[in-house]
Amino acid sequence: MRFLFYNLLIVTLLFTSCKKDENTTPEPTINEDASTFKEIATISIGGIGAAEISAYDASTKKLFVVNNSSTNRIEIIDLTDPAMPKIIGNINLVPYNGASNSVACYNGKLAVALESTTSKQDLGKVVVFNTSTYAEIKQITVGALPDMVTFSPDGNFILTANEGEPNDTYTNDPDGTVSIIDVNNNYTATTLNFSAFNTQLTTLKQAGFRSFGPSAGNLAKDIEPEYITISTDSKTAWVTLQENNAIAKIDLTNKTITTIFPLGFKDYNVTENAIDISDQDGGIAFANWKVKGMFEPDAISYFENNGTQYVVTANEGDQREYTGFNEVKRIGSSSVLLDATAFPNAVTLKTNAQMGRLNITTTLGDTDGDGDLDELYSYGSRSFSIWNGTTGQLVFDSKNDLDKRAQTLTTYDDGRSDDKGSEPEAVITGKMGTKNILFVGLERADAFVIYDISNPIAPQFLQSLKTGDAPEGILFIPAKNAPTNRSLLILSNENDGTIRIYQPNLL
Numbered sequence: 001m002r003f004l005f006y007n008l009l010i011v012t013l014l015f016t017s018c019k020k021d022e023n024t025t026p027e028p029t030i031n032e033d034a035s036t037f038k039e040i041a042t043i044s045i046g047g048i049g050a051a052e053i054s055a056y057d058a059s060t061k062k063l064f065v066v067n068n069s070s071t072n073r074i075e076i077i078d079l080t081d082p083a084m085p086k087i088i089g090n091i092n093l094v095p096y097n098g099a100s101n102s103v104a105c106y107n108g109k110l111a112v113a114l115e116s117t118t119s120k121q122d123l124g125k126v127v128v129f130n131t132s133t134y135a136e137i138k139q140i141t142v143g144a145l146p147d148m149v150t151f152s153p154d155g156n157f158i159l160t161a162n163e164g165e166p167n168d169t170y171t172n173d174p175d176g177t178v179s180i181i182d183v184n185n186n187y188t189a190t191t192l193n194f195s196a197f198n199t200q201l202t203t204l205k206q207a208g209f210r211s212f213g214p215s216a217g218n219l220a221k222d223i224e225p226e227y228i229t230i231s232t233d234s235k236t237a238w239v240t241l242q243e244n245n246a247i248a249k250i251d252l253t254n255k256t257i258t259t260i261f262p263l264g265f266k267d268y269n270v271t272e273n274a275i276d277i278s279d280q281d282g283g284i285a286f287a288n289w290k291v292k293g294m295f296e297p298d299a300i301s302y303f304e305n306n307g308t309q310y311v312v313t314a315n316e317g318d319q320r321e322y323t324g325f326n327e328v329k330r331i332g333s334s335s336v337l338l339d340a341t342a343f344p345n346a347v348t349l350k351t352n353a354q355m356g357r358l359n360i361t362t363t364l365g366d367t368d369g370d371g372d373l374d375e376l377y378s379y380g381s382r383s384f385s386i387w388n389g390t391t392g393q394l395v396f397d398s399k400n401d402l403d404k405r406a407q408t409l410t411t412y413d414d415g416r417s418d419d420k421g422s423e424p425e426a427v428i429t430g431k432m433g434t435k436n437i438l439f440v441g442l443e444r445a446d447a448f449v450i451y452d453i454s455n456p457i458a459p460q461f462l463q464s465l466k467t468g469d470a471p472e473g474i475l476f477i478p479a480k481n482a483p484t485n486r487s488l489l490i491l492s493n494e495n496d497g498t499i500r501i502y503q504p505n506l507l
Helices: 002-024 195-206 401-408
Strands: 032-044 054-057 062-067 073-078 086-092 098-106 109-116 123-130 136-144 146-151 157-162 177-182 188-192 225-230 236-241 246-251 256-262 265-267 292-294 300-305 308-314 328-330 359-361 377-379 384-388 394-397 424-432 435-442 447-452 460-466 471-477 488-493 498-506
Touching: 032 447, 032 460, 054 109, 054 471, 054 488, 062 086, 062 098, 062 488, 073 098, 098 123, 109 136, 109 146, 123 146, 123 157, 136 146, 136 157, 136 177, 136 188, 146 225, 157 225, 157 236, 177 225, 177 246, 195 256, 225 300, 236 300, 236 308, 300 424, 300 435, 308 424, 308 435, 359 377, 401 435, 401 447, 401 460, 424 471, 435 471, 447 471
Parallel strands: 054 098, 098 146, 292 377
Antiparallel strands: 032 498, 054 062, 062 073, 073 086, 098 109, 109 123, 123 136, 146 157, 157 177, 177 188, 225 236, 236 246, 246 256, 265 292, 300 308, 308 384, 328 359, 384 394, 424 435, 435 447, 447 460, 471 488, 488 498
């Protein structure tokens, strides 16, 4: 009996020792070259709107894709072999009386953001599903028009950016809000609005914040949250306020909005910011013009460098065009009056081959209140920017590099020169080895661009690649979470309904 006991003890100790060694052995280092991504697979989901946003669940090796083409569902793709993705099913969202805008995954859970199909101005919802069985776990009411959903890195929170767009006549403008769902507290939701910042409005506007239209001055209604990123420690979130030209910072521990960072404007009359301003000037010609761009970011992504928090934005630009309120005019419009002192050659500038085709806002620029425009402001800044996450200060802007990269790639759409250029819409950051890598999706150039941002003040261009028609979502899967222990980049292309998968070479 004693002999048997000692044998069992030895076996137990050996097993425990082996198990401990297995758990504490570091993952093998994957040496990948971030400048060598190439397409390894394409899968078609459907027509226009069939592949908007994707989320990956590492526990089941599945990709979940928003499909709003001819149906209302989430497509499920098996990514066990990324080179041969397979559609294996879908989740029907029709019973939930909502259209999906965004998806996110964490450890066996899928969160879907749904705007109301009865009215966009009604409250939206998040539905959480099991990624193995597709069974519903929970439904949670959030703010109006949840446009983006994400999990915190620790999985304790689900956040939604609830845009709160007005109806077409602008007679119903719901609050723009952010909802924080506490997963471990029975998915209890706290929905925050921006009314507390009304007293700061004058100061905010002086720094480049926009509050305009029928709800101007009422920041609860006027602010329209667009996209969210969260710090690695899950304590802080940053939310883009696109039409308002700002970023909000949120304390997740106390569930409060702490700061609004106005983003200011970009001067296209500076040499390095030269743009192609017209779609009717006979070609692609980058030049300086007396006009400014509002950053107005869409997507935002977080990264850290030497203990400092940073956020990267895709400065797409957006405008309000409703029956009840429309801010957009072309410079060449007869109703756009240019100040004679500021623009002595106004007649020439207003021609289509010069500035006449550029879309601008009519809500800014009349600095002396005499009815003509002393300054001109266009939508977006045709760039990505890196901001200090603590202070909101601009650390780096890509100037006109995105448009020029698209031109070199022969994908620049000259037909969009009068609007937002290549239209950077999506950004995602990721770690590859010790490097911080940035991926930027260009919706109108049908391409994406890769940079090494390990030095935030001086990013290094690595690569640009063509993708499908109108890339809407961009998803980076780090090697440690990927099915084959190789980093993957997933592009969801809205106009041709394809998912395209990219992988880098090994060093």
